[in-house]
Amino acid sequence: MTFSWKRIYAIFNKDLKDLSKNLFVSSIIVLPILMAFLYGGMYDMNLELHYMVINLTLASVTAFIQCAVIAEEKEKHTLRGLMLSPASLTEILTGKSLVTLFLTAITLVLCSMIMDYEPASLGMVAIALIISMLFYIGIGTLLGLLSRTVVEASVIILPVIFLFGFGSLLMVLVDKYPALSFIEYLPNIQLVEFAYKVEEGLGFGDLWSHLAILLAWAVVSFIVTAFVYKKRELD
Amino acid sequence: MENIIEVKNLAKVFGNQSALEDVNFQVKKGETFGFLGPSGSGKTTTIKILTGQLLQTSGDAEVFGVKNTALNTAAYRKRIGVLSDNSGLYQRLSIEENLKLYCDLYDVPRKRMEEVLDLVNLSGERKKVVSKLSKGMTQRVLLARTLLHEPDLLFLDEPTSALDPANSKQIHDGLRLLNEKGTTIFLTTHDMSEAETLCNRVAFLNKGKIQLLDEPKTLRRQFADGSVRLELKNGQIISLPGGAEGADEVYKYMSNNEIVSIHSNEPTLGDIFVEITGRELV
Structure with missing residues (x-):
């Protein structure tokens, strides 16, 4: 297994240039920013609304951009070129994911500023957000590998945006139908619960279980993605 | 090597x-x-x-x-x-x-x-x-x-x-x-x-x-049949078989100074492929 920052930076740099010229994909960052403006102007913002925008950012910006850039590499037959170069799976995916993380971070900061959201513990929230981003990167990569074109990617990602971007609305169903209680374990719901506890001033001892669940989602998404990538690598 | x-x-x-x-x-x-x-x-x-x-x-x-x-x-x-x-x-x-x-x-x-x-x-x-x-x-x-x-x-x-x-x-x-x-x-x-x-x-x-x-x-060479292609001064192009029969013909045209060019009829790789497989290369 090789690991070269030079190769990772080369892929990151290429993707950043490419995305700056690809408005079909990069314009997705406007969606959560608009939502932040809309909610900020219409409602008295509470934590639930903050995290609706944050979860939407993760599901749309992180997952969709990652999904679209991978799908486009496949559609244009450039992924095969990368796979036949000395770059390893880790280097290719790290390079591609860094661009997505970079754009997600910018969007999250902008949305937080617009909504005037200041968490009680920035460090703890940052950890939870980073783990969440890894999960959405995994999901985005997986769906990108399964899509044949960018257009297909923009359709296949819709359930993810619905489920994880607006998923907190599903919590109403849990009260009505206890069989759906697994929804509480979805990463977007865990993130909201985590944020509430942070605001209550609770420490790591009370927060770790949420981080563990988020991490478990991220690990599972990475394992499935690595399996699919290896399968594609060997056709 | x-x-x-x-x-x-x-x-x-x-x-x-x-x-x-x-x-x-x-x-x-x-x-x-x-x-x-x-x-x-x-x-x-x-x-x-x-x-x-x-x-x-x-x-x-x-x-x-x-x-x-x-x-x-x-x-x-x-x-x-x-x-x-x-x-x-x-x-x-x-x-x-x-x-x-x-x-x-x-x-x-x-x-x-x-x-x-x-x-x-x-x-x-x-x-x-x-x-x-x-x-x-x-x-x-x-x-x-x-x-x-x-x-x-x-x-x-x-x-x-x-x-x-x-x-x-x-x-x-x-x-x-x-x-x-x-x-x-x-x-x-x-x-x-x-x-x-x-x-x-x-x-x-x-x-x-x-x-x-x-x-x-x-x-x-392996698939060549020994035949030759002659271009004559009157513009005619003829193909002659290898062996004595062909040699006599070539001699005749040559004696009469009627030949512009002589080429061996070697098959192309495409010809050989068709002969071996019965398929065209497309």
């Missing part, structure tokens, strides 16, 4: 369809080896197996003395270059930006980019965005990208398909130059004139099986 590629009893089955069957061949260091056959004959499957992109169903394939099942390493990828008609470039980026990426991936100095752009005659076009390039120029950029890291072994899968003769010639000239410098080339094509121009040895692949393997010159 050292064998760079060794393939023994190679077979590949997709579902219940056989793509390769008992394929055997070696490629020597420094040679240009042509793998010839019509579409669907198994050429691309062979390249995919030899480049670690696909596993065979049975048999052995070794490249640089390493089994293909262990080829999925950065060290191996640095030694090979792969160009197919299915290779892609980043359409929104310029030629230069595309090549810079691969300079960094292969850890080769940027000045090497100048050399390969010169080789494919694209130095003046480096700032052009790839989406604006013609098919021929795109193919030349792909070749430049494949050559950036000076691979020991080049896999070329139909490198000039869909190119016009002028562009094909330019690519052929570049490949000849590389081969003279010692690069081993594994070329798949269904273009027989390309094979005759470039290859030291050729293998005819049909329905996943190698039907014939030898030097183009040897094959043409």
